[in-house]
Amino acid sequence: MQLVLEKRAERSRTIALVSPLIAIGLTVVTMSILFVILGKNPLAALGAYFIAPLSDSYSLQEIAVKATPLVMIAIGLSLCYLANAWNIGAEGQFLIGAVAGSWIAVKTQGTGAGAWVLPAMLLAGAVAGALYALIPAICRVRFGASEILTSLMLVYVADLLLDYLVRGPWRDPAGFNFPTTAEFDPVATVPLLIEGGRLHLGSIIALAVVACAFVLLARTIKGFEIRVVGAAPRAARFGGFNADQLILLTFAISGALAGLAGIIEVAGPVGHLQPGISPGYGFTAIIVAFLGRLNPIGILIAGLFLALTFIGGEQAQITMKIPLDVTKVFQGILLFYVLACDSLILYRFKLIFASRQVHSGVG
Amino acid sequence: MELVEAIILSVLAASTPLLIAAAGELVTERSGVLNLGVEGMMIVGAACGFGGAWLSGSIAIGALCGILAGTLLSLIFAVMTLGLAVNQVATGLALTILGIGLSGLIGAGFVGERIAPAPHLHIPGLTEIPLVGRILFGEDGFVYLSLALVIGVWWFLYRTRAGLVLRACGDNHVSAHALGYPVLRIRLLAVMFGGACAGLAGAYLPLAYTPFFIPGMTAGRGWIALALVVFASWRPGRLVIGAYLFGAVTILQLHAQGAGIGVPSQLMSALPYLATVVVLVLLSRARTGGSTAPAALGTVFVPDR
Numbered sequence: 001m002q003l004v005l006e007k008r009a010e011r012s013r014t015i016a017l018v019s020p021l022i023a024i025g026l027t028v029v030t031m032s033i034l035f036v037i038l039g040k041n042p043l044a045a046l047g048a049y050f051i052a053p054l055s056d057s058y059s060l061q062e063i064a065v066k067a068t069p070l071v072m073i074a075i076g077l078s079l080c081y082l083a084n085a086w087n088i089g090a091e092g093q094f095l096i097g098a099v100a101g102s103w104i105a106v107k108t109q110g111t112g113a114g115a116w117v118l119p120a121m122l123l124a125g126a127v128a129g130a131l132y133a134l135i136p137a138i139c140r141v142r143f144g145a146s147e148i149l150t151s152l153m154l155v156y157v158a159d160l161l162l163d164y165l166v167r168g169p170w171r172d173p174a175g176f177n178f179p180t181t182a183e184f185d186p187v188a189t190v191p192l193l194i195e196g197g198r199l200h201l202g203s204i205i206a207l208a209v210v211a212c213a214f215v216l217l218a219r220t221i222k223g224f225e226i227r228v229v230g231a232a233p234r235a236a237r238f239g240g241f242n243a244d245q246l247i248l249l250t251f252a253i254s255g256a257l258a259g260l261a262g263i264i265e266v267a268g269p270v271g272h273l274q275p276g277i278s279p280g281y282g283f284t285a286i287i288v289a290f291l292g293r294l295n296p297i298g299i300l301i302a303g304l305f306l307a308l309t310f311i312g313g314e315q316a317q318i319t320m321k322i323p324l325d326v327t328k329v330f331q332g333i334l335l336f337y338v339l340a341c342d343s344l345i346l347y348r349f350k351l352i353f354a355s356r357q358v359h360s361g362v363g
Numbered sequence: 364m365e366l367v368e369a370i371i372l373s374v375l376a377a378s379t380p381l382l383i384a385a386a387g388e389l390v391t392e393r394s395g396v397l398n399l400g401v402e403g404m405m406i407v408g409a410a411c412g413f414g415g416a417w418l419s420g421s422i423a424i425g426a427l428c429g430i431l432a433g434t435l436l437s438l439i440f441a442v443m444t445l446g447l448a449v450n451q452v453a454t455g456l457a458l459t460i461l462g463i464g465l466s467g468l469i470g471a472g473f474v475g476e477r478i479a480p481a482p483h484l485h486i487p488g489l490t491e492i493p494l495v496g497r498i499l500f501g502e503d504g505f506v507y508l509s510l511a512l513v514i515g516v517w518w519f520l521y522r523t524r525a526g527l528v529l530r531a532c533g534d535n536h537v538s539a540h541a542l543g544y545p546v547l548r549i550r551l552l553a554v555m556f557g558g559a560c561a562g563l564a565g566a567y568l569p570l571a572y573t574p575f576f577i578p579g580m581t582a583g584r585g586w587i588a589l590a591l592v593v594f595a596s597w598r599p600g601r602l603v604i605g606a607y608l609f610g611a612v613t614i615l616q617l618h619a620q621g622a623g624i625g626v627p628s629q630l631m632s633a634l635p636y637l638a639t640v641v642v643l644v645l646l647s648r649a650r651t652g653g654s655t656a657p658a659a660l661g662t663v664f665v666p667d668r
Binding site: 003004005007086088135139142143144145146148149150152153154156157160161163164167168283286287290323324325326327328329330331332333335336339340342343346347 | 399439443446447448449450452453454456457458460461462463464465467468471578582583586589590593627629630632633636637639640643644646647648665666
């Protein structure tokens with residue numbers, strides 16, 4: 001008996017829709033086993049992860065707050081991945097965006113600057129993120145260097161730059177030597193949507209980004225080019241599409257979105273620049289992009305789901321003493337199952353019972 | 364001269380995990396599979412390696428635990444990419460994300476514990492030779508093992524029939540399949556070898572480099588090992604040069620920080636990562652006349668039976 005893959009004549013549309021759900025189901029089963037190994041009641045643990053955060057308004061807002069950077073970054077990454085360009089350095093672009101925007105906030109601190117400060121910060125974050133993402137893209141297009149490795153290396157560099165700034169030149173003089181800038185002025189802060197709540201303007205921006213990406217991919221020539229270059233590079237060449245230009249474009253867009261997400265996070269929920277502003281948003285967004293099937297609407301849903309696991313993970317740590325690393329394990333397993341289920345869209349499994357000896361001698 | 368000797372000793376120690384991980388990944392990539400999960404396999408290897416050594420009190424058992432952990436993780440990767448024909452880049456990323464989480468879970472119980480680090484070789488008479496004695500005859504066992512590993516990989520790839528078949532799978536899996544070679548089985552073994560090496564490389568860190576485990580202690584070394592394979596143009600010999608060069612950059616920046624030169628320490632810490640980017644660009648640029656990468660690297664193969 002042998003299990004083999006057989007290519008389907010056409011992509012299966014049914015499986016394309018249900019595969020993320022199958023993946024989530026398999027992940028939940030695997031996690032239950034892990035909880036049992038850790039000596040926790042699996043039902044209670046799953047409840048803490050997936051049900052408890054949905055039951056009060058504060059947690060619901062917190063989910064939207066966490067989903068905001070995830071969705072924005074993942075939308076950009078999905079464009080890259082559709083064009084078969086592998087930007088895995090979104091975490092670095094996120095940090096550089098946060099640094100660039102914070103520069104304006106730090107320099108205008110206490111100067112009584114007007115309402116232009118926040119828009120300028122958002123712009124600076126997006127531009128800096130785009131420029132930072134263009135480094136690996138240019139290295140790939142001009143010199144043929146693997147964008148996977150260069151974009152990832154730049155994550156460590158961005159992290160160290162942020163660390164230097166908040167420990168050195170930008171450190172809050174009144175901050176008891178903690179590595180952080182002073183709290184941003186009100187004009188440098190992303191406004192809240194609900195007075196006294198957590199939800200802020202960034203979530204609206206994220207929704208706008210989803211809408212724009214939807215229109216770009218479904219209704220414009222550029223979106224079509226991005227999809228063709230990734231799915232059928234030869235056809236794209238015959239069609240006269242410039243693959244190099246599309247790599248630069250998708251990297252710039254995804255860098256800009258990651259940078260924007262970075263400065264929104266700093267000027268919104270965090271309120272100042274400090275190390276550790278991101279619990280790995282740039283990497284989790286990779287999972288969000290794939291779980292959402294590289295589709296803007298799918299990414300919105302997937303972003304909310306993974307935000308739920310962040311909040312659920314924190315609650316499970318407090319209420320059930322489940323280590324925070326379980327959330328990362330959960331996210332890694334989820335990505336595995338998503339990718340495995342996606343294989344079913346293109347292939348079907350076939351069991352062969354007749355034992356045929358094709359390769360005689362070897363193997 | 365004491366200082367020079369100390370620097371060379373620490374360069375060798377810093378290079379060894381890079382060399383071990385890169386040697387394994389080189390074999391994997393030569394078979395046509397790009398496993399980007401080296402960082403994940405290394406960090407789990409570090410946690411399991413330390414755990415094994417701490418519980419058993421034996422460095423060798425710790426190293427075996429690291430190897431086993433790396434191999435098990437690479438098996439997940441193999442099932443996904445070879446069995447289910449999933450994209451190798453995405454699967455490798457998933458492996459790294461999973462590995463970082465798993466190592467945190469496994470290592471949580473060992474944080475703050477210490478072990479006696481791997482013993483160093485001591486040959487009376489030889490090790491006492493001034494200058495070169497400790498460098499040649501006073502290393503820990505892993506340093507010698509890593510060099511033996513590279514020589515073994517070279518011998519296997521270029522001097523054995525099996526190595527030739529493995530390279531054929533990496534350069535043209537369709538032809539290799541047509542000739543009757545079991546491409547997927549060969550790749551499975553290559554992936555497992557890569558995983559074992561990554562696990563051992565990770566275990567080296569808490570067993571010999573620093574005698575304790577901290578979460579995230581691989582600090583991107585798995586990614587640098589991947590870059591080293593590119594640097595070496597997929598040739599084992601150049602791997603040694605590359606690994607020692609990178610080890611030297613790491614150690615020299617540490618010494619420069621220690622000497623208190625007027626440069627921010629963060630800039631010095633960023634040097635190994637920046638050097639990787641620069642080297643990748645320079646090398647890729649020099650290779651305009653066609654790539655030296657295995658031709659089928661990273662492509663999915665589904666046999667048509």
